[in-house]
Amino acid sequence: MFDQVESRVSVAPAPAIIFDLDGTLIDSVPDLMAAVNRMLAREGLAPMERAEIQSYVGNGAPVLVERVMTARGLDPTRHSDLTRQMVTDYTGRSAELTRPYPNVRDTLALLRGKGHRLGICTNKPGGATASVLAALRLDGYFDCVTAGDTLPVKKPHPAPLHATREALKAATCLYVGDSEVDADCAAAAGIRFALYSEGYLRVPKAQIRFDAEFDDFAQLPAIVARLF
Numbered sequence: 001m002f003d004q005v006e007s008r009v010s011v012a013p014a015p016a017i018i019f020d021l022d023g024t025l026i027d028s029v030p031d032l033m034a035a036v037n038r039m040l041a042r043e044g045l046a047p048m049e050r051a052e053i054q055s056y057v058g059n060g061a062p063v064l065v066e067r068v069m070t071a072r073g074l075d076p077t078r079h080s081d082l083t084r085q086m087v088t089d090y091t092g093r094s095a096e097l098t099r100p101y102p103n104v105r106d107t108l109a110l111l112r113g114k115g116h117r118l119g120i121c122t123n124k125p126g127g128a129t130a131s132v133l134a135a136l137r138l139d140g141y142f143d144c145v146t147a148g149d150t151l152p153v154k155k156p157h158p159a160p161l162h163a164t165r166e167a168l169k170a171a172t173c174l175y176v177g178d179s180e181v182d183a184d185c186a187a188a189a190g191i192r193f194a195l196y197s198e199g200y201l202r203v204p205k206a207q208i209r210f211d212a213e214f215d216d217f218a219q220l221p222a223i224v225a226r227l228f
Contacts, residue, residue, distance in 0.1 A: 014115040015228045016170030018161065018191075020177035021122035021129060022057060023199030025104050026136065028124075029054050030097035035090035036068055039082060045072050057200055058181045059155075060123035060148045061087050091128040095135030101198065103217040108141040110221055121164040121175070121185075123148040123155050144168050156181050158189035165191070174211075174224060183208035194223055 022028045029050055037047040048068070056067040065083040069076060112118060118141055122129055126147035133139040144167040146160045153159050165173050175186040178199020186193035187209050195201075195210040196217075205213070212223045 013171065014117075015224070016117045016119060016165065016168040016173040017111055017224065018119040018121050018164050018168070018173055018175045020175075020179070020182045021120055021124055021132075023178040024101075024176060024182070024196050025120075025138065026098050026100050026132065028094070028098045028132065029057060029200070031090065031094050032057060032064070034097065035086055035093065036064070038089060039065075039086045040068070040072065042085075043072075043074065045074075054200055055202055058123065058179045058202070061090075061125055061128075087125055087128065091125070091131050094128050094132040098132055098136065100136055100138065101196075101217060105138070105141075107217040107220050108138070111224070112141060114221070116224070117143045117168045117170060119144040119146070119164045119168050121146045121155065121161050123181070125149050156184035156188060158185055161185050161189040161191060165189075172228065174227060176220070180208050183210055192227055194220070194227075 019025055033048065033050055033053045036053055040047055052071070056064050062083050065086055066079055069079060069082065074082070108118060120142050124147060126149050129145060129147045144164055146164040148154050151159055151163060155161070161175060174192050174194055175182065176194045176196060177183065177186070178196045179201050180203045183193055183195065192211045193209065194212040194214065195205070197213055197215045211227060214220060214223060
């Protein structure tokens with residue numbers, strides 16, 4: 001009689017999924033606009049409309065403030081002080097008008113239920129990131145958060161995305177974002193990229209590289225299954 005040998009099949013771990021934050025998981029422009037316009041009001045200047053401020057978002061708070069200052073002719077030597085003021089003001093009120101995009105919470109819960117480790121890689125400052133995630137009850141979904149001030153460099157430099165992947169101990173992963181900054185970062189890091197098309201993209205889609213595109217978070221689990 002032959003001894004029965006138990007057959008063991010090695011199952012690869014589910015790929016990690018890393019998300020951008022502003023314009024991907026949350027529509028944060030309303031609160032960013034409010035903070036910028038409060039800064040401008042303190043300077044005796046007229047407010048900006050959403051479309052203008054949205055065109056400045058994506059490279060972190062210092063760049064946002066720099067672009068606003070340039071547009072309004074403010075003294076560039078005041079950049080550090082105005083950035084500090086704006087970030088402090090915004091951090092304390094970062095979730096008054098900001099909301100997750102439709103189906104974000106359900107999708108994050110579903111992906112975690114399928115064994116995917118989830119992370120965030122954003123250019124948003126760490127304090128504001130933690131504040132808005134907690135206020136919107138999104139913080140419990142993520143195993144790792146890399147913010148705009150976690151490392152000396154920001155996206156589109158690949159280092160923040162590499163650091164997030166390493167923290168998640170992921171052999172394979174997908175980066176989900178909404179902008180050319182995210183696409184360039186994923187390309188530089190050699191990581192697959194899914195574009196959320198309802199965010200803050202500032203260039204034609206034909207100019208960026210992506211492996212998948214979606215306009216509703218309910219579509220993301222099927223994209224993950226197809227790509228991996």
